Amino acid sequence: MRILFVGDVVGKPGRQVLRERLAGLMAQEDIDLCVVNGENAAGGVGITEEIAQEFFSWGVDLVTMGNHVWDKREVYAFIEREPRLIRPLNYPPGAPGQGVALVTARDGSTVAVVNLSGRVFSTVHFDCPFRTGAAAVEGLRQHTGVILVDLHAEATSEKVAMGWFLDGKVTAVLGTHTHVQTADERILPGGTAFITDVGMTGPRDSVIGIRVDLVLDRFLHQRPVSFEVAKGPRQLSAVVLDVDAVTGRARQIRRILQRGEG
Secondary structure, eight states: OEEEEEOOBBHHHHHHHHHHHHHHHHHHHTOSEEEEEOTBTTTTSOOOHHHHHHHHHTTOOEEEOOTTTTSSTTHHHHHHHOTTBOOOTTSOTTOSSOSEEEEEOTTSOEEEEEEEEOOTTOSSOOOOHHHHHHHHHHHHTTTOSOEEEEEEOSOHHHHHHHHHHHBTTBSEEEEESSOSOOSOOEEOTTSOEEESOOOOBEESSSBTTBOHHHHHHHHHHOSOOOOOBOOSSEEEEEEEEEEOTTTOOEEEEEEEEEEEOO
């Protein structure tokens, strides 16, 4: 089976390029399941019900989130009733929504997706992603061997460590959050696909999706600046996984970076 995972969709430019490119990409790659990280989809922070429903109408099967999951208050109620939208599992108990989903792929296979958030450099007091992730994976392996982990984290070391920690136990550990696609995709010895960061789907001429002038103003003058999503040329960042649906082992992981005009 083949799985498409699309990196962090940022604002309207990210949504536009996803709408324009997704159907063709899924047909070209013969995709059985599409997962998108949507935590920056609404104006650069968070997601709304309207945007999530758009994603589903375009062929997205599941949306993962991250540290901006609560930035749009309407998501509190929506995430409770929408199983196709998940947030980091290692939020403290009592947080709305779920951090795990079981999805049926187009080839009939069952795929589990786990959303986790890293703790290094985080301002949120997340539970340990390693212990939380390991416990979730142990339970999910009773239902399917195909398990994807979206680790939404700042530190490359934490993401690489998670790849080794879950090697042989999950199909893939895919890093998100830092918005820069890394060139370290590989199959680890136990059969787990890994990449430190899938990258960003959004405005290319930006600082990780935000207007360059605003980011420079903050760096140079160290004063509060209201960020805005950049405009102009867009890009789509993703990975395609070739997976043995029986064993859950990854055969291949391949980066995709498509560029287009604004």
